[in-house]
Amino acid sequence: MPLLEIENLSVNYGAIQAVRGLSLHVEEGEIVTLIGANGAGKTTTLRAVSRLQRPAAGRIVLAGRDITRIPADEAVRSGIAQSPEGRQVLARQSVQDNLELGAYTRRGPQVKADIYEMYERFPRLGERKDQLAGTLSGGEQQMLAIARALMSRPRLLLLDEPSLGLAPIIVREIFTIIRELNEQGVTILLVEQNAKLAMNSSNRTYVLEAGQMTFGGDSAQLVNDERVLHAYLGG
Ligand code: ATP
Numbered sequence: 301m302p303l304l305e306i307e308n309l310s311v312n313y314g315a316i317q318a319v320r321g322l323s324l325h326v327e328e329g330e331i332v333t334l335i336g337a338n339g340a341g342k343t344t345t346l347r348a349v350s351r352l353q354r355p356a357a358g359r360i361v362l363a364g365r366d367i368t369r370i371p372a373d374e375a376v377r378s379g380i381a382q383s384p385e386g387r388q389v390l391a392r393q394s395v396q397d398n399l400e401l402g403a404y405t406r407r408g409p410q411v412k413a414d415i416y417e418m419y420e421r422f423p424r425l426g427e428r429k430d431q432l433a434g435t436l437s438g439g440e441q442q443m444l445a446i447a448r449a450l451m452s453r454p455r456l457l458l459l460d461e462p463s464l465g466l467a468p469i470i471v472r473e474i475f476t477i478i479r480e481l482n483e484q485g486v487t488i489l490l491v492e493q494n495a496k497l498a499m500n501s502s503n504r505t506y507v508l509e510a511g512q513m514t515f516g517g518d519s520a521q522l523v524n525d526e527r528v529l530h531a532y533l534g535g
Contacts, residue, residue, distance in 0.1 A: 301363065304360075304361070305325045305360075306322060306324050306358065309321070310322075310357040311344050311347075311355050312356045317511055318341045319511045320341075321512060322512060324516070326487060329482070329487055330502075331479075331482050331487075331488045332490065332502060333498040333519060334490070334491045335491075335498065335508070337531075341511040341512075342460075343385055345491075345508070346382060346489065347382075348360060349458060350375055350380050350381075351370055351371060351375040351380075352372055362378055362379065363379075365378070376405045377452075379453075379454050379456055380456050381450065381451075381457055381458065382457075382458040383445040383449040383460065383462065385460040385464065385491075387442055388445065389436075390433055392432055392433075394433065395428050395433055395436070396415065397433075398433050398444055399418055399444075403415075418447040418451070421447070422477075428440065438466050439474065442466060450486075454486065457486050457489070458488075459478065459490045461491055461492060461493060462478065464493065471494065490502060496523065498519075499519040500523065504518055504519055507527075
C-alpha cells in the first residue's frame with residue numbers, strides 16, 4: 301500500500317482548472333519530485349494533500365485512509381506536514397515560537413525535547429532561538445520552515461520550493477538535510493524548480509504540465525530523458 305495515493309485529483313480556483321485529473325503515488329521511504337513550469341499546478345497539488353485546498357474531484361488516500369475531505373489540522377495529526385513556498389515563517393515571532401507553532405497539534409514535555417532535537421539538527425537555529433525569525437537569512441528561514449514542519453512528527457513531508465532564492469552553497473546544504481531526513485524515515489514529496497538537483501536527490505519524478513501529469517518515472521532515468529532535458533534542464 302502506498303503511503304500517499306492521489307487519484308484523479310482536480311482542483312479549481314473559480315473558473316481556473318489548476319489541477320486536472322492528476323494521479324500519482326508516493327511509497328513509504330521515497331523522495332518523489334514534482335517538476336513543471338510555473339503555474340503547472342505543483343503548489344496546488346501539495347496544498348490539496350495538506351488539505352489547505354479543497355479538491356473539486358478525485359481522492360487523496362494516506363496509508364489506505366481516504367483523507368480527501370478531512371480538515372487541515374487533522375491532516376497534520378494524520379502525519380502530513382508542509383513547508384510552504386516562500387517559507388512563511390512568522391517574522392515577528394522568535395525561532396523558538398515558530399517551532400512551538402509547528403507542534404500545535406501536540407502537547408506535553410515531548411514537544412520541548414523535539415525542539416532541542418531540532419537545535420541539534422539545525423545548530424544555527426539553536427544559536428538564534430530567541431531571535432525574531434524575520435531577522436534570519438533566507439537559508440536559515442528555510443531551515444526553520446522545514447524544522448517547523450518536522451515539529452508535528454510527520455510521516456509525509458511536503459516541501460514546496462525549498463531552494464527558492466538561496467545561494468548554491470546553501471541549496472546544497474538544504475538538500476543534504478532533505479536526504480538525511482529521508483534516511484531517517486521521513487517520506488518526502490518535493491516541488492522544486494531546480495529540476496536537476498531535485499532529480500539527483502529523489503527516487504522518482506513526475507512532470508506536470510497545465511495541471512496534468514505528462515510523464516513520470518525513475519529520477520535516474522528521467523534526468524537523461526530528452527523531454528526533460530529540453531524542457532527543464534536547459535539541454
Ligand atoms: P509556481 O511554480 O509558479 O508556484 P505551480 O506549478 O506551483 O507554479 P500553482 O501555484 O499550483 O502552480 O498554480 C496553478 C494554476 O492555478 C495557475 O494557473 C495559477 O495562476 C492558478 N492559481 C494558483 N493559486 C491561485 C489562487 N489562489 N487563485 C486563483 N488562481 C490561482
